[in-house]
Amino acid sequence: MISLTCTNCQTVLTIDDAFAGGVCRCQHCGTIQTVPSHLKRRRAATPGGVGVGGQGADDEQSNSGRTLYKKRPRPEPKSGTGLEDLADIVSGSGISSGGLTSSRFAGAGTAKGQATAMPPSKQWIPIAAGAGIALLAAVVLGVWWMRAGSQSAPGPNGQNPVVAPGTPEVVQAAPNFCGVALNEQVVVYVLDRGNATRDVFDLLKEATYKSVQTLGPDRKFQVLFWNNGSDEGYPSGLPVYSRPDNLAACRRAMEETTAFGQSDPTTALTKAIANKANVIVLATAKGLDLEPGFVEQVLALRKNSAVKIHTFALGESDSPVLKELAQRTGGEYKTVSPALLRSYAD
Secondary structure, three states, rough: EEEOOOOOOOOOEOOOOHOOOOEOOOOOOOOOOEOOOHHHHHHHHHOOOOOOOOHHHHHHHHHHHHHHHOOOOOOOOOOOOOOHHHHHHHHHHHOOOHHOOHHHHHHHOOOOEEEEOOOOOOOOOOHHHHHHHHHHHHHHHHHHHHHHHHHHHHHOOOOOOOOOOOOOOOOOOOOOOOOOEOOEEEEEEEEEOHHHHHHHHHHHHHHHHHHHHOOOOOOEEEEEEEEEEOOOEEOOOOOEEEEEEHHHHHHHHHOOOOOOOEEOOHHHHHHHHOOOEEEEEEEEEHHHHOOOOHHHHHHHHHOOOOOOOEEEEEEOOOOOHHHHHHHOOOOEEEOOOOHHHHHOOO
């Protein structure tokens, strides 16, 4: 056993030889102090200079003490968590969290005047555990921060909308019909409902409905059909705003409309121009059957109006007549295949 006088209250403390070179706590005043390693060497030596276990045993113990606890240069930082480096620094300084632990490390039944201590070889364990917990907390905090940042990422306009977790993002498409922009205030759709358009008529109605939805509540619309014996359309009077109640009524009206017979756009175009449309969407599947004089007929109906006419040839072939009509009214022309029409209807 090693005898050690407390540096604060001067009480003589006793501690096992195994704690030489470590730290201990005084059971009387609580002072933490270092247990000199040389006390063990003096205690183990015999008057003749030979250790209790023989000269070889004493040399092995003192060499081991010098190797484990002598102050050595601070090593270069290692890769990984750095826990080994931290343990080396703390043990080399003579201060260890082991000296701050409870008496269970020194064994049960500690006698009066005996100090509590932790073996030097295990003093790094509490430090490593604490550093590991801190590292885990930092990782958890980083993951939470990244997830929180992704939910508040700027939107397309540079704004930071507040979106509840799990809510799907809804992106409002710009006003268009089959990819052609509709930026005007009043849009009138003039759709062919004759035999030529019958095979794609359902897709045409659905693509038109989707287009009306893109206009937004501040623009007006009207859907008119080429005359095949009936002048059906929605609304029957003047264009209305693209608002939920009008959208629902438009869908009901189009569901009841079918394509058949011979059709003529004259009545629908006349009504669209009279209702002061800013742009007309003219769609038909018989673009190749139109005579060149069709352009002059439409321009005569247009008179001095500044309305633009976007023309759409439904099918696989271009329509020179529809292309010319769009060019002469300041509109755009587009050939829309059945597959492309379906993509705008879905």
